[in-house]
Amino acid sequence: MYRRTAGPLTLLAVAALTAGCQSSGGDRAPTAPATAGATAPAGGTPTAAAEPTAAATPTTASAANTLAVCQAVDKLIVDASRDIARDSASATQRELTPEQLNGQLKGNLAELADDVRDQAARAEDPRVRAVVTDVAEQIDGGVAAKSPATWMTTNFVDIPPRLTRDCHV
Structure with a gap:
């Protein structure tokens, strides 16, 4: 009976590896924003260009932090997917009961949620922190799930x- 669950679960974990956790190119850290300079209207006195707002463009350090956090979370998801696939295949050989498999999966997911939460705490950008925190909370849903x-x-x-x-970024 258990073997019917382990096979699809292994395939699911492998599919998660390839489903998304790829850098989309939009993750690259932008170069430092240009500093505001003086402009001179035709025939007039120079005026200062408007200062960019703090939210308009992230600093290079903030963008690098966001890139590092997002890549770390991607790696955590990929590594956890591999672990789950490997554990599911192993569970088939060891003929674990569904309850034992559920416990194993919940343990893997709880560890993943904690690791993702650690990355959220590292995020300097509040928007990225919120996204990563929400992902950790979603994973907590798997820990709490009956199945x-x-x-x-x-x-x-x-x-x-x-x-x-x-x-x-």
Whole structure:
């Protein structure tokens, strides 16, 4: 009976590896913003150019932090997916019960959620911190789920594409 669950779960974890956790090119840190300079209207006195607002463009350090945090979360998701796939294959050989598999999956997901939360704490950009914190909370949903394998097929697979879309500078 268990073997019917482990095979699809292994395939699901492998699919998560390739589903999203890819750098989209929009993750690259921008160069430092140009400093405001003086402009002179035709025949007039020079005037100072408007200062950019703090929210308009991130600093190079902030952009680098965002890139590092987003890449670290991607790596955590990929590594956890590999671990889950490997554990699922191993569980088939060891003939674990569904309850044992659920416990194993919940343990993997709890560790992943904690690791993702650690990355959220590192994020300097409040928007990125919120995205990564929300991802950790989504993963907590898998830990709390009656069937984490079912949760993975319906919710976990949505996380990598979301990170690709929302976790960037």
